[in-house]
Amino acid sequence: MSQLEVQHVSQTLGGVNIIEDICITVQAGSIACLLGPSGCGKTTLFHIIAGLATPYQGTIVLDGKEITGTPGKLAYMLQKDLLLAHKTILANVALPLLLRGVPKCEAYEHARSLFGVFGLEGTDQRWPSELSGGMRQRVALLRSYLFNNDFMLLDEPFSALDAFTKADMHRWFLQVAEELGTTALVVTHDIDEAVLLSDRMYVMRGAPQRGIPTCIAGEVEIAHPRSDRKDFGLSEDFILAKRSVMELLRADQDDAR
Template sequence: MTKLQLKNLSKSFPVQGKREVRVLDGIDLHVKEGEFVTILGPSGSGKTTLFHLIGGLIQPTSGAICLDGREVTGMKGLVSYMPQQASLFPWRSVEENVIMTREIAGLPKHESLRLAREWLGKVGLQGYEREFPGVLSGGMQQRVSFLRALLSPQELMCLDEPFGALDALTREDMQRWLLNIWERNKRSVLFITHSLEEALLLSDRIYVLSNKPTRIVREVQVPFERPRSEHLPEKPEFIRMRRELYDLLKTVDSGG
């Protein structure tokens, strides 16, 4: 079953009130139920704009957005979103940050807190439930942000470069952690990253975007079996696919 479908989606923005610049030009993509799909593209190609459209924060110039076969273009509150920064509220405890999206949805607080405490224990944050975010490391804050998205009642998760601000070792640890959590839960995920290794390690499929006006230049099926091994990046097939993606992005970034 298809969870998300974008149909010929385009978006233009006015520049100095005189003319419009087209950022997205006829984007067609889909995410199946329980599938992990990644978007790769040059900086400034409109990846975050795409998420704002999916989340209903802005309206497309043309095209349609469908969830579970129903058109939801321009509608808010239907997807779970994790931004580039953890974006935790410093005055709320860790567990209160985790349950925030469930509170907004009107779900019972006592049940949400039970879930939050259960999951915080699963991800190595037991004992931090009533601490405030300021005492947590960057990687720990990202885990809290991910749990907030995971426990949201919305089934589709949109993850916007969630590990981009982390150091290399913490990022690798978070990749393995996310892979382990996702393979146990199989939520539908649309993921943005600049990391080729991250895309190949995590994804079922990858969409490669062009420069603006942005189009999809290639859809890549990732053939590696699940569960994914932490040694996968050392395999010859992984290295070959990474090189192919690198060469493709280099061509796209140069306008070739």
């Protein structure tokens, strides 16, 4: 398990400040969420964390080592599953291992051994077009896990799913993360999703398109155990956490006026 630190990260685009002085910490074995409205710079920050972009200032630290501007250190799953249509599910999943030079037989055997954990039994020789949206997301998550099983960056991984499938995926993801001890940072604009999934939420505020750089408005910690969140969405703790997020976002709207 890995710990991630984002230290005083700022970024500009065309001379305009997009994000400013972002500081977050994702503890090993935890799930953290970056929550904010569309266009506030969540994906920009994710690109920096993943090493796909270099910040104007600030550093990214993984397990005490700086990885700023260095891609390939963290698994990064985009909103779209990006499965290769001409490859079987097993071949799609094993791709990160093959790219690292693991022999094909060994890569396939290791990948197949995790199909049960990810609820993919019996799909190894099927094609992506034969699976539902929820199953495709499970495949994409397993592929990301095999890229880096210590830390995953998930960019709105469930936003394309219908409400019923999304609810099932939330329960499943919490179970898998608990079983495997995975550390994850999830980007979302869905408040309920953030409260349901995370141990800690970082609420982003700002409107770069109006010249207001995005910063971290505040943090909300979820103390409710991840292993016992079946009915968490109906609890008083859930409502209190959601209210805290809404107050942070409302303060942002008041400032904009």
